[in-house]
Amino acid sequence: MxxxxxxxxxxxxxxxxxxxxxxxxxxxxxxxxxxxxxxxxxxxxxxxxxxxxxxxxxIPQGKQKAVYELLEPAFVVNFHSQGRQRYMQASLALMSRNENELKQLKVHMPTLRNQLVMLFSSQDFEELNTPVGIELLKQKATAAVQELAMHEVGSPVVEQVLFTNFVMQ
Structure with a gap:
């Protein structure tokens, strides 16, 4: 219990x-x-x-935000390398700091695209297969666009040409 x-x-x-x-x-x-x-x-x-x-x-006083303009459609260029047909496809964007000047440059887009196609097709396919070759092409494209902008708009307008897609085969 x-x-x-x-x-x-x-x-x-x-x-x-x-x-x-x-x-x-x-x-x-x-x-x-x-x-x-x-x-x-x-x-x-x-x-x-x-x-x-x-x-x-x-953002410094004189520095503005970046404005981007996509160049569409993508650039397609063919090469003849080592007896074979080769292709390059590149999608580009233009980076600028002045939207008004970029709008003025858009008027000349056919000329700009023509210059870029001629630049791309004049390249050596073997050189473009290296990272250095692609960087050089980017610099050449930037210089070509800035030269056209200086001639047509009166200022370089574009700070950089950027590859948003780059394919070679």
């Missing part, structure tokens, strides 16, 4: 410990969620304010 009387007392003690554990765990979870939300709010507000201040500091 002594065992029977002590049994209910032992069962009652673990229930009290379980409720304490549940209460403490609930408080810990609520605290963790609250701290996570507060941390996220703090960092998101800090990041959203940061780029505005940072962009004002990074």
């Amino acid at each position: 002594a065992n029977e009387a002590s049994a209910p007392a032992e069962l009652a003690a673990p229930k009290k410990n379980k409720t304490k554990v549940v209460i403490v765990a609930s408080i810990a979870i609520l605290l963790a969620v609250g701290l996570s939300a507060a941390g996220a709010w703090f960092f998101l507000n800090k990041e959203s304010a940061g780029p505005q201040e940072q962009s004002a500091q990074e």
Whole structure:
């Protein structure tokens, strides 16, 4: 009988410990969620304010944001190399800092595309198979576009010619 009387007392003690554990765990979870939300709010507000201040500091007074003009369709040029027919496909984008001058250059797009096709087709296929050859072609294309822009618009307009896709086979 002594065992029977002590049994209910032992069962009652673990229930009290379980409720304490549940209460403490609930408080810990609520605290963790609250701290996570507060941390996220703090960092998101800090990041959203940061780029505005940072962009004002990074862009010098005379420096404007880059404007891009895609030259579509892609340029396709064929080569005759080592007795085989070879092809190059290049998608280009013009990077400029002045949108108005870029619009003026768009009027001369047929001439610009013609110059680029002639430049690309005059290249040696073997040289274009190297990273140095591609970089050289990029520089030549930039120079050709800037020369045309100087002649037609009166300023270089284009800062860089960028290859957005370049395939050779």
